[in-house]
Amino acid sequence: MSDKIEQTTPSAYTSERLIAFLDAAIAIALTLLILPLMEGVSEASADRSSLAEYVGAHASQLLAFGLSFVMIAMFWRLHHAMLLPDTPTSRGRTMLQFAWLFTITIMPVVTALTGGLETDRPLVASYIGTLAASAWLLFAIAVVERRTRAAVGLPYTATLAAAPLSMALIFTLTLLLGMVVPSYFWLFVMALTGPVRGLLIR
Amino acid sequence: MSDKIEQTTPSAYTSERLIAFLDAAIAIALTLLILPLMEGVSEASADRSSLAEYVGAHASQLLAFGLSFVMIAMFWRLHHAMLLPDTPTSRGRTMLQFAWLFTITIMPVVTALTGGLETDRPLVASYIGTLAASAWLLFAIAVVERRTRAAVGLPYTATLAAAPLSMALIFTLTLLLGMVVPSYFWLFVMALTGPVRGLLIR
Amino acid sequence: MSDKIEQTTPSAYTSERLIAFLDAAIAIALTLLILPLMEGVSEASADRSSLAEYVGAHASQLLAFGLSFVMIAMFWRLHHAMLLPDTPTSRGRTMLQFAWLFTITIMPVVTALTGGLETDRPLVASYIGTLAASAWLLFAIAVVERRTRAAVGLPYTATLAAAPLSMALIFTLTLLLGMVVPSYFWLFVMALTGPVRGLLIR
Amino acid sequence: MSDKIEQTTPSAYTSERLIAFLDAAIAIALTLLILPLMEGVSEASADRSSLAEYVGAHASQLLAFGLSFVMIAMFWRLHHAMLLPDTPTSRGRTMLQFAWLFTITIMPVVTALTGGLETDRPLVASYIGTLAASAWLLFAIAVVERRTRAAVGLPYTATLAAAPLSMALIFTLTLLLGMVVPSYFWLFVMALTGPVRGLLIR
Numbered sequence: 001m002s003d004k005i006e007q008t009t010p011s012a013y014t015s016e017r018l019i020a021f022l023d024a025a026i027a028i029a030l031t032l033l034i035l036p037l038m039e040g041v042s043e044a045s046a047d048r049s050s051l052a053e054y055v056g057a058h059a060s061q062l063l064a065f066g067l068s069f070v071m072i073a074m075f076w077r078l079h080h081a082m083l084l085p086d087t088p089t090s091r092g093r094t095m096l097q098f099a100w101l102f103t104i105t106i107m108p109v110v111t112a113l114t115g116g117l118e119t120d121r122p123l124v125a126s127y128i129g130t131l132a133a134s135a136w137l138l139f140a141i142a143v144v145e146r147r148t149r150a151a152v153g154l155p156y157t158a159t160l161a162a163a164p165l166s167m168a169l170i171f172t173l174t175l176l177l178g179m180v181v182p183s184y185f186w187l188f189v190m191a192l193t194g195p196v197r198g199l200l201i202r
Numbered sequence: 203m204s205d206k207i208e209q210t211t212p213s214a215y216t217s218e219r220l221i222a223f224l225d226a227a228i229a230i231a232l233t234l235l236i237l238p239l240m241e242g243v244s245e246a247s248a249d250r251s252s253l254a255e256y257v258g259a260h261a262s263q264l265l266a267f268g269l270s271f272v273m274i275a276m277f278w279r280l281h282h283a284m285l286l287p288d289t290p291t292s293r294g295r296t297m298l299q300f301a302w303l304f305t306i307t308i309m310p311v312v313t314a315l316t317g318g319l320e321t322d323r324p325l326v327a328s329y330i331g332t333l334a335a336s337a338w339l340l341f342a343i344a345v346v347e348r349r350t351r352a353a354v355g356l357p358y359t360a361t362l363a364a365a366p367l368s369m370a371l372i373f374t375l376t377l378l379l380g381m382v383v384p385s386y387f388w389l390f391v392m393a394l395t396g397p398v399r400g401l402l403i404r
Numbered sequence: 405m406s407d408k409i410e411q412t413t414p415s416a417y418t419s420e421r422l423i424a425f426l427d428a429a430i431a432i433a434l435t436l437l438i439l440p441l442m443e444g445v446s447e448a449s450a451d452r453s454s455l456a457e458y459v460g461a462h463a464s465q466l467l468a469f470g471l472s473f474v475m476i477a478m479f480w481r482l483h484h485a486m487l488l489p490d491t492p493t494s495r496g497r498t499m500l501q502f503a504w505l506f507t508i509t510i511m512p513v514v515t516a517l518t519g520g521l522e523t524d525r526p527l528v529a530s531y532i533g534t535l536a537a538s539a540w541l542l543f544a545i546a547v548v549e550r551r552t553r554a555a556v557g558l559p560y561t562a563t564l565a566a567a568p569l570s571m572a573l574i575f576t577l578t579l580l581l582g583m584v585v586p587s588y589f590w591l592f593v594m595a596l597t598g599p600v601r602g603l604l605i606r
Numbered sequence: 607m608s609d610k611i612e613q614t615t616p617s618a619y620t621s622e623r624l625i626a627f628l629d630a631a632i633a634i635a636l637t638l639l640i641l642p643l644m645e646g647v648s649e650a651s652a653d654r655s656s657l658a659e660y661v662g663a664h665a666s667q668l669l670a671f672g673l674s675f676v677m678i679a680m681f682w683r684l685h686h687a688m689l690l691p692d693t694p695t696s697r698g699r700t701m702l703q704f705a706w707l708f709t710i711t712i713m714p715v716v717t718a719l720t721g722g723l724e725t726d727r728p729l730v731a732s733y734i735g736t737l738a739a740s741a742w743l744l745f746a747i748a749v750v751e752r753r754t755r756a757a758v759g760l761p762y763t764a765t766l767a768a769a770p771l772s773m774a775l776i777f778t779l780t781l782l783l784g785m786v787v788p789s790y791f792w793l794f795v796m797a798l799t800g801p802v803r804g805l806l807i808r
Contacts, residue, residue, distance in 0.1 A: 017225065017282055023623065024428070027630035030711065031638060035240050037715045038641050045722030051729045054719065069711065073704040077697075080623055091279075098275040105232070105271070109239045116247030123253045124217060140263035168229065219427065219484055226431035226630070234435060237442050293481075300477040307434070307473070310430045315458065317448030325455045421629065421686055428633035436637060439644050485764040495683075509636070509675070513643045517660065520651030540703045 016085040018094060023076075025101055030072045032108040036061050036115055063114030065188065068111040072104060075134060078163055082142050088152060093144055100141060103134035114184070124182040125175065134173035138164040216286040220296060225278075227303055230273045234310040237318055238263050269389065270313040273286030274306060277336060280365055284344050290354060295346055302343060305336035316386070326384040327377065334373035340366040420489040420605050422498060427480075429505055434476045436512040440519055465519030471591065472515040476508060477539055482567055486546050492556060497548055506543060507538035518588070528586040529579065536575035542568040622691040626701060629682075630780070631707055636678045638714040642667050642721055667721030673719040673793065678710060681740055684769055688748050694758060699750055706747060709740035730788040731781065738777035744770040 036127035037058065044054040055062065059109075107130065114127045149156040175187045239260065246256040257264065281302075309332065316329045344363035351358040376388040441462065448458040459466065511534065518531045520578075546565035552562040578590045619647040627667040643664065661668065685706075713736065720733045748767035780792045 017221065019623070020222065020626065021225045021229055021278065021282075023627045024226050024630050025233055027627055027635055028230055028233040031631055031634040032236070032240075034638070034711060034715050036244065037712075038638075038718055039244050041718040041722050042642065042645050044719075049723065050726060051719060051723060051732060054723070069704075069708060073701075073707075076627065077700055080627075094279055095275075101275075102271060105236060106239075109236050111241065112240055112243040113246075113253060116243050117251065117253060117256070120252060124254060150624065219423065223427045223431055223480065223484075225430050227435055230435040232431055234438070234442075238446065241446050268418075296481055297477075300473075303477075304473060307438060311438050311445065314442055314445040315448075315455060318445050319453065319455060319458070322454060328455060403448065414693060421625070424626065424680065425629045425633055425686075428630050429637055431717075432634055432637040436640070439724075440648065443648050498683055499679075502675075506675060509640060510643075513640050513647065516644055516647040517650075517657060520647050521655065521657060521660070521705060 013085060014085060015087045015089055018089055018097060019083055019085055022079070022097060022101055026072065026076050026079075026104055029104050029107055030069065030076075032067050033068050033111055035108060037065060040128040058115075061112075064111045064115030067184070068107055071106060071131060075104065075138065076136045078138060078167065079141075081163070082138070082145055082160055084145075084149070084154070084156075086154065087145060087148055093141075093148065096137065096141055096144060100134060102146070103130055103137060106130060119182060119184075121179060121182045124178040124184065127184065128171060128175045128178050128187070130173050132168065134169045135164055135168035139168050151195075216287060217285060217289045217291055220291055220299060221285055221287055224281070224299060224303055227279075228274065228278050228306055231306050231309055232271065232278075233272050235267050235274075235313055237310060237397065238314045239267060260317075263314075266313045266317030269386070270309055273333060274309060277306065280340060282345075283365070284340070284347055284362055286347075286351070286356070286358075288356065289347060289350055292350070295343075295350065298339065298343055298346060302336060302339040305332055305339060308332060321384060321386075323381065323384045326380040326386065329376045329386065330373060330380050330389070334370065334377050337366055337370035337373045341370045344368065408564065416541055418489060419487060419491045419493055420503060422493060423487055423489055426501060426505055428482070429475065429478050430483075430508055433508050434473065434480075437469050437472050437476075437515055438532070439512060440516045441469060462519075465516075468515045468519035471588070472511055475535060476511060477544065482571065483541060483545075485567070486564055488549075488553070488558070488560075490558065491549060491552055494552070496556060497545075497552065500541065500545055500548060504538060504541040507534055507541060523586060523588075525583060525586045528582040528588065531588070532575060532579045532582050532591070536572065536579050539568055539572035539575045544570050573593055613690040620691060621693045621695055623753060624695060624703060624793070625689055625691055628685070628703060628707055632678065632682050632710055635710050635713055636675065636682075639671050639674050639678075639717055639775075639798030640717045641714060643671060646795065658702075664721075667718075670717045673790070674713055677737060678713060681710065681744065684744060684773065685747075686752055688744070688766055688767070690751075690760070692760060693754055694749060695755070699747075699754065702743065702747055702750060706740060709736055709743060712736060725788060727785060727788045727791070730784040733790065734777060734781045734784050734793070738774065738781050741770055741774035741777045745774045 006135055029133075040054065040061065044057070047053075049057070078147045110127050110130050114123060139161055142164050146156050146160045177186045178184075242256065242260045242263065246259070249255075251259070312329050312332045316325060319325055341363055344366050348358050348360075348362045379388045380386075423476045444458065444462045444465065448461070451457075453461070517528060521527055543565055546568050549565045550560050550562075579601050581590045582588075646660065646664045648668065650663070653659075655663070665724050716736045720729060723729055745767055748770050752762050752766045773799075783792045784790075
């Protein structure tokens with residue numbers, strides 16, 4: 001009987017199915033980033049535009065798409081490095097994961113807004129704010145993950161939370177800078193993530 | 203030869219592939235909840251609206267999106283806690299799962315209607331009614347799951363059906379209240395699910 | 405070394421990853437069936453329609469959605485019962501699977517056409533013809549699957565191809581009837597699948 | 607303890623979860639190819655068109671859809687044959703995979719442009735150029751995959767990079783021809799991939 005229970009454990013009471021579900025939802029959010037570009041094509045088709053006119057008219061949407069693609073890929077990589085499939089699940093842990101997933105799911109909406117509306121303070125705040133919220137939730141996930149694994153005696157990386165913490169700090173700084181001068185160029189400050197993480201681990 | 207058969211068993215004759223399929227479909231339904239918001243962005247872009255104007259014009263859609271996100275997440279968690287991948291499949295069991303999936307798949311449509319049309323009795327009934335139907339089907343799934351596992355001697359939780367039953371009762375009550383006074387605020391009655399479940403288990 | 409090769413075998417050279425990929429694509433096609441209904445909501449919202457008016461205006465789309473949901477679910481179940489993850493892959497076998505996937509991927513388009521345009525002979529032919537093509541390809545997949553498993557000494561079900569064959573025959577008959585009197589009601593002939601399969605197995 | 611670490615290895619530090627994520631995203635991009643066709647249906651519905659009128663008005667979109675479906679299927683098959691789930695992951699390797707995924711994710715946009723706008727030099731270049739970029743990135747992935755597996759002593763196929771290299775060369779040639787005479791018919795040159803690969807392996 002204990003054999004049977006062990007057999008059912010991997011995906012039912014551990015994180016395996018949760019991770020697979022999150023991955024599917026992240027992959028969809030990543031792909032739905034193209035929706036505003038698709039809509040632009042049907043308008044361009046109706047207006048008999050050329051490719052050059054399409055690219056010119058949707059330059060900010062193309063940039064926003066590329067930026068958000070990189071951001072979601074980066075978040076996925078961090079999430080992937082943090083979560084192990086054999087960590088036991090709990091109600092609180094699952095809810096935290098869904099809160100984080102929420103920030104990823106709305107990325108296509110926030111990206112479409114960023115690419116489609118005039119750049120102003122609230123718009124920059126909504127975009128970078130979503131990224132910052134996502135990073136802080138990822139930090140919380142890392143803390144809970146480490147604690148859960150330690151509690152049941154599973155191996156874990158001590159510096160698990162350093163990467164999401166440095167990312168959360170960078171995005172929060174970017175958000176503050178973006179409030180002073182509303183621009184997305186602050187996101188290049190992101191390049192500092194590596195060094196900051198290095199400092200936190202030392 | 204028996205070795206080979208055992209090797210093929212996990213995903214072919216058990217619930218593993220069915221669960222993976224359902225999860226993919228649920229993840230897509232969850233993400234497609236953003237479609238009305240995406241459409242709103244292209245309108246806002248054409249009208250040269252600000253973010254504040256967009257949020258103001260789509261407040262009910264944003265609320266409906268958030269509510270449905272929580273509801274689908276809650277249903278997924280319950281489904282996840284109930285189904286074990288080593289339960290043998292059967293025609294009836296698979297059909298029941300697809301009937302339940304149907305209620306999740308139409309959630310983006312019902313959510314879009316709720317966020318886009320004027321609140322009246324049929325609209326509230328369609329939204330809460332979909333949730334109630336989903337919960338009753340989940341209760342049926344739990345009953346079948348418990349019976350199937352018991353029949354083949356696999357371990358199961360005796361109180362498996364308590365959570366979906368309490369949820370189905372709560373949604374049915376909410377539906378009745380929503381028929382008297384058409385409003386979505388009744389869904390906060392949902393907070394009672396925990397205590398009711400506690401009573402059913404005792 | 406042989407140990408390592410065995411470890412890499414399950415998902416790299418067998419059907420495991422192919423099946424997972426197909427399942428993801430089928431789940432998306434199943435969920436994208438709601439797209440015409442979503443579009444209808446934004447029109448209803450612009451026109452300030454009630455739910456009753458929405459349902460009245462989109463009755464044929466709602467019916468087409470429900471019918472195609474059942475059809476794709478049925479095809480998935482058949483596909484699921486036929487394919488085992490440990491069958492070795494081959495170029496021809498993979499191409500056959502993608503040909504079949506093509507018929508599932510266009511189902512949302514064919515469904516939208518069926519729900520949105522006036523019923524005439526070509527429209528009925530395109531809908532039932534897609535189902536028939538899907539069933540014939542599934543029959544070819546079953547034949548190849550049985551032959552592949554037999555060739556490498558894996559266990560297989562002798563009557564594997566009976567279900568898709570009976571379905572293909574039924575859909576072809578339905579197509580012919582639909583050419584005489586263009587109507588979707590012929591699909592209820594489908595109810596005969598069970599008995600026909602029974603005859604083929606005997 | 608080493609037992610536990612080994613248990614967590616398969617999907618956390620190897621390519622298993624990365625491959626599953628990529629597959630989900632590819633499956634979505636493949637299915638989103640139908641979006642322009644779906645949009646066409648709602649226009650046809652509003653115009654009370656017949657199926658023949660719809661097919662006539664969207665012939666180039668239907669062709670572009672079919673072509674891109676085959677292309678993505680071909681890329682997936684190649685990717686599938688190259689990547690083994692037990693290859694250790696690394697930051698650079700994951701970034702390369704996401705760069706490749708980017709070329710697949712924009713395929714629905716490029717396909718919609720190809721099917722919707724007038725064929726001119728930049729349009730042909732954007733379509734075939736995306737395919738060429740995808741093939742070159744797949745070649746880079748193959749080179750890294752072979753090197754990574756060799757470095758940790760895992761078995762690998764020596765001719766792993768031959769197929770993506772021949773494909774990259776063919777697409778680059780097609781791109782050059784398409785610059786001289788802008789047409790998609792050059793893609794039939796693709797039929798040469800097999801023989802070229804044969805020469806490279808010898």
